[in-house]
Amino acid sequence: MKLEIKNLSKRYSGEVCALSNVNLSISKGMFGLLGANGAGKSTLMRTIATLQEADKGEIRLDNIDVVKNKHEARKLLGYLPQDFGLYPQETPENLLKQIAYLKGIKGKKERKALVSYYLDKVNLYKVRNQKLGGFSGGMTRRFGIAQALIGNPKLIIVDEPTAGLDPEEKTNFYNILSEASEKAIVILSTHIVEDIHRLCNDMAIISGGKVVEQGNPSQLLTPLNDKIWRKKVTKKEFENLKETQNVIRYELISGEILAYIYSNDIPGDGFEHVVPVLEDLFFIKRK
Numbered sequence: 001m002k003l004e005i006k007n008l009s010k011r012y013s014g015e016v017c018a019l020s021n022v023n024l025s026i027s028k029g030m031f032g033l034l035g036a037n038g039a040g041k042s043t044l045m046r047t048i049a050t051l052q053e054a055d056k057g058e059i060r061l062d063n064i065d066v067v068k069n070k071h072e073a074r075k076l077l078g079y080l081p082q083d084f085g086l087y088p089q090e091t092p093e094n095l096l097k098q099i100a101y102l103k104g105i106k107g108k109k110e111r112k113a114l115v116s117y118y119l120d121k122v123n124l125y126k127v128r129n130q131k132l133g134g135f136s137g138g139m140t141r142r143f144g145i146a147q148a149l150i151g152n153p154k155l156i157i158v159d160e161p162t163a164g165l166d167p168e169e170k171t172n173f174y175n176i177l178s179e180a181s182e183k184a185i186v187i188l189s190t191h192i193v194e195d196i197h198r199l200c201n202d203m204a205i206i207s208g209g210k211v212v213e214q215g216n217p218s219q220l221l222t223p224l225n226d227k228i229w230r231k232k233v234t235k236k237e238f239e240n241l242k243e244t245q246n247v248i249r250y251e252l253i254s255g256e257i258l259a260y261i262y263s264n265d266i267p268g269d270g271f272e273h274v275v276p277v278l279e280d281l282f283f284i285k286r287k
């Protein structure tokens, strides 16, 4: 199972270059997409999900040309967008049945069994006959994952899926996605860098519409070993460091500044080495 993206580019009117020659090769498992606001993640995900056109480039899912054969691709696709509207008067059971039908599950019995299975999985079976309009944010997200997973998609795309979920719901959500990723490609976009490190065996960082890094999160961090330094500094020292060193990030702790620096050599007295984390890579690459 492979998703191949070649030379994908998209420019919006107003000359915003949202994607610039994006090349990615993604295999089965969880794939993390990391990028600052406006980096191009949603544009990339919507284009893969056949919901918008790129200006140029290719997308192939195994032997299917996703750009030319959207109808075939959609049968293999599950998509949970960042914001998704619901039909407030519908019940989750009815809506899931309709989605299952659209995904090609024509047998009534099979459809009912499948819908019950997913409702149970996302903990919505008890409320299957309530109107979606009365659902909380967390319930809506859980419904979102059920509609994305139904029909055993080969490719599942989830765009910032955990916004608004409490810690328990977030863990459940990721467990469901991880299980699905044993048999599918799951593309996960999130701003929560540690989640990507914990969950994904492959990832990419996008900056200004370009892929600036792709690989296994732990392996991507290896070149940063022994190169991340930190020190508590005053405001004045911090201003000076920003002029003279490669400051990648800082934390404010009880009024003090903890400055993180990327450097081959010790940046000055009192600095200590820290084990690099994905956040460091993210800040270095997006500069």
Ligand SMILES: Nc1ncnc2c1ncn2[C@@H]1O[C@H](COP(=O)(O)OP(=O)(O)OP(=O)(O)O)[C@@H](O)[C@H]1O
Residues within 6 Å of the ligand: 012, 013, 014, 016, 017, 018, 035, 036, 037, 038, 039, 040, 041, 042, 043, 044
């Ligand atoms: N429909 C549109 N028309 C014009 N410009 C757009 C449109 N959609 C997105 N953009 C611009 O394209 C760039 C990429 O946007 P995109 O939404 O893909 O980024 P993102 O990485 O998903 O951001 P976020 O993390 O904030 O959701 C941004 O500069 C954005 O303002």
